[in-house]
Amino acid sequence: MARYTRIPGSLALITLTNPPVNALSVAVRQGIIDTMSRALSDPEVKGVVLCGENRKFCGGADIREFAGPMKGPHLVPTFDSIEAAEKPVVAAIEGVALGGGLELALACHYRIAHVKARLGLPEVTLGLLPAAGGTQRLPRLIGVPAALDLITTGRHVSAQEALKLGIVDRVTDGDAREVAAELARSVSGQASRTLPPLPVLRVAHLSPFRLN
Numbered sequence: 062m063a064r065y066t067r068i069p070g071s072l073a074l075i076t077l078t079n080p081p082v083n084a085l086s087v088a089v090r091q092g093i094i095d096t097m098s099r100a101l102s103d104p105e106v107k108g109v110v111l112c113g114e115n116r117k118f119c120g121g122a123d124i125r126e127f128a129g130p131m132k133g134p135h136l137v138p139t140f141d142s143i144e145a146a147e148k149p150v151v152a153a154i155e156g157v158a159l160g161g162g163l164e165l166a167l168a169c170h171y172r173i174a175h176v177k178a179r180l181g182l183p184e185v186t187l188g189l190l191p192a193a194g195g196t197q198r199l200p201r202l203i204g205v206p207a208a209l210d211l212i213t214t215g216r217h218v219s220a221q222e223a224l225k226l227g228i229v230d231r232v233t234d235g236d237a238r239e240v241a242a243e244l245a246r247s248v249s250g251q252a253s254r255t256l257p258p259l260p261v262l263r264v265a266h267l268s269p270f271r272l273n
């Protein structure tokens with residue numbers, strides 16, 4: 062599920078609620094769609110903060126659902142609609158943002174991380190590749206070499222490393238939701254931030270893959 066709360070400054074706070082790590086179960090995916098649609102259709106709401114319950118942003122796809130056929134809404138269009146939102150959406154990352162959890166944060170326009178947060182795309186350790194936009198959005202955000210490193214090793218990075226790489230916009234030792242709300246208020250009314258195009262042509266050692 063996802064809980065919808067109005068918070069000061071004409072913002073909506075969307076909280077993923079699926080203990081223990083707010084994984085992206087069918088109910089959470091549907092909850093994101095419903096709450097985002099509510100926030101975007103309410104003219105009083107000028108921006109959105111997305112967080113996870115119990116100070117854990119999101120541990121990714123719900124591995125408890127891997128045993129059966131995929132049901133419910135898909136992550137790709139769900140995340141695409143967040144990215145396309147005309148109101149700023151800010152991820153408040155506490156605890157973990159792993160796999161689909163980081164892919165969700167990457168679809169948001171801004172990311173605030175708590176200093177103790179860990180981020181990564183560990184899909185490779187499960188024999189998978191990130192399949193909810195991470196292979197497309199991460200290279201656009203931090204460049205192909207750094208993105209390939211994270212995708213192919215599956216390693217987790219600290220909030221400070223994520224800041225240095227450019228994955229997050231700010232690190233806080235306070236309440237990430239409050240810092241995210243402050244940022245959402247400061248950018249409300251501005252055009253949504255978009256990711257730059259993939260800089261493929263500038264990566265020399267990937268020249269065999271150059272597009273002519």
Ligand SMILES: CC(C)(COP(=O)(O)OP(=O)(O)OC[C@H]1O[C@@H](n2cnc3c(N)ncnc32)[C@H](O)[C@@H]1OP(=O)(O)O)[C@@H](O)C(=O)NCCC(=O)NCCSC(=O)C[C@@H](O)CCCCCCCCCCCCC(=O)O
Nearest residue numbers: 081082084120121122123124125159160161183191192193
């Ligand atoms: C999160 C952790 C770092 C926490 O570690 P910690 O040591 O604190 O605690 P535990 O490890 O003991 O875990 C606590 C508790 O939490 C449970 N848990 C952890 N992670 C998950 C999870 N992801 N889902 C469910 N439950 C989880 C854990 O089992 C424990 O439970 P317990 O009851 O025992 O207390 C650490 O746990 C960790 O590292 N977790 C793994 C995180 C991870 O690997 N995440 C990535 C998951 S894979 C993923 O996200 C894939 C994405 O890219 C999205 C994929 C989208 C798929 C879309 C597919 C579309 C395809 C369409 C194709 C159509 C084809 C066609 O039809 O043609």
